[in-house]
Amino acid sequence: xxxxxxxxxxxxxxxxxxxxxxxxxxxxxxxxxxxxxxxxxxxxxxxxxxxxxxxxxxxxxxxxxxxxxxxxxxxxxxxxxxxxxxxxxxxxxxxxxxxxxxxxxxxxxxxxxxxxxxxxxxxxxxxxxxxxxxxxxxxxxxxxxxxxxxxxxxxxxxxxxxxxxxxxxxxxxxxxxxxxxxxxxxxxxxxxxxxxxxxxxxxxxxxxxxxxxxxxxxxxxxxxxxxxxxxxxxxxxxxxxxxxxxxxxxxxxxxxxxxxxxxxxxxxxxxxxxxxxxxxxxxxxxxxxxxxxxxxxxxxxxxxxxxxxxxxxxxxxxxxxxxxxxxxxxxxxxxxxxxxxxxxxxxxxxxxxxxxxxxxxxxxxxxxxxxxxxxxxxxxxxxxxxxxxxxxxxxxxxxxxxxxxxxxxxxxxxxxxxxxxxxxxxxxxxxxxxxxxxxxxxxxxxxxxxxx
Numbered sequence: 509x510x511x512x513x514x515x516x517x518x519x520x521x522x523x524x525x526x527x528x529x530x531x532x533x534x535x536x537x538x539x540x541x542x543x544x545x546x547x548x549x550x551x552x553x554x555x556x557x558x559x560x561x562x563x564x565x566x567x568x569x570x571x572x573x574x575x576x577x578x579x580x581x582x583x584x585x586x587x588x589x590x591x592x593x594x595x596x597x598x599x600x601x602x603x604x605x606x607x608x609x610x611x612x613x614x615x616x617x618x619x620x621x622x623x624x625x626x627x628x629x630x631x632x633x634x635x636x637x638x639x640x641x642x643x644x645x646x647x648x649x650x651x652x653x654x655x656x657x658x659x660x661x662x663x664x665x666x667x668x669x670x671x672x673x674x675x676x677x678x679x680x681x682x683x684x685x686x687x688x689x690x691x692x693x694x695x696x697x698x699x700x701x702x703x704x705x706x707x708x709x710x711x712x713x714x715x716x717x718x719x720x721x722x723x724x725x726x727x728x729x730x731x732x733x734x735x736x737x738x739x740x741x742x743x744x745x746x747x748x749x750x751x752x753x754x755x756x757x758x759x760x761x762x763x764x765x766x767x768x769x770x771x772x773x774x775x776x777x778x779x780x781x782x783x784x785x786x787x788x789x790x791x792x793x794x795x796x797x798x799x800x801x802x803x804x805x806x807x808x809x810x811x812x813x814x815x816x817x818x819x820x821x822x823x824x825x826x827x828x829x830x831x832x833x834x835x836x837x838x839x840x841x842x843x844x845x846x847x848x849x850x851x852x853x854x855x856x857x858x859x860x861x862x863x864x865x866x867x868x869x870x871x872x873x874x875x876x877x878x879x880x881x882x883x884x885x886x887x888x889x890x891x892x893x894x895x896x897x898x899x900x901x902x903x904x905x906x907x908x909x910x911x912x913x914x915x916x917x918x919x920x921x922x923x924x925x926x927x928x929x930x931x932x933x934x935x936x937x938x939x940x941x942x943x944x945x946x947x948x949x950x951x952x953x954x955x956x957x958x959x960x
Contacts, residue, residue, distance in 0.1 A: 516605070590834070613831065843872065
């Protein structure tokens, strides 16, 4: 009789979905039965809830994930919280192994004075709001005319673009009604993006950068002092195609005439965050930074010159950070599960039998979709070879997990439920002349998915 692997994957975003797909396509000497768990009622993780809605390329990623899930050889259990609705002991009772693909969803800290003032926010929270995440408040305070965004990665550009973009230009996307209403009331006129290093050392991609320049009724403002390139920058332009494209885009913007648009997007380079300054009312009143300069070794050093820009809100976009999972080792410095190529490591450095990790919770919040696939491949290769170290479940039948969740009163959602929710959101969009309108409240998502 052919042996069978019962595998649980916690996290239904790209990392978990790709891991399941890779295992099912892997040449192996055993059958596989995979259950994909997620705390959200809908799949796709950060592709649905962590990327700005006006990115058309995201539709291609979702199409690829949909094709994997719609094959029907992976069961989905949405609205199931690991550590609450199902525990590590439960997984050991019903599965031979588990892969954690829970990602990194909260903001990394920025340790400067005033970062916790009223009016200072984490970018990840704002992204979750405008993407209609069910676990975040429906309202967001958008009262600032001038806003600072700290960071030079893609998330920083997403946040800046959504803040400065006219809401009418976001209506073709799937933004929920509460987000439309909030952005429509925003009085913003100026958004300032601050990066610690120079323009040729940014972390965002050329595609993200180009999208900024296509915004309607938005002037791009750059300072000529930031473009006196050092030798390291010149070398980067000459040897790296992406950097060359970024230089060309920024050069084009510097040649534009500004002053006619109703909104402005300012890009500040060589700006090291020093302090979020409070006003008399105790709220954000300004952003203070130290001017930096190239250090001749590819980095930057402080000049001692302090500058200040009046703003009424600050968004820090300095990276994501993973969250600890009950019963699983955690590296609190890096925000990841300690592992060797996806094999989770115990506190003494030994391999923890039956427990694996993939995606951002494995390697940190870096890399794009291509990295996620190769990352999952590495983890799955170890899983396949580790058969001798799998758990020995007492009740491995597929029916037993359903019985467990129903006995606990967990209102889980499945693939058919996701199809119902998907069709409902598409119908809402169609009625409004849009592609899709997201359902935001968790109870509504669950009710629709379960046929209520």
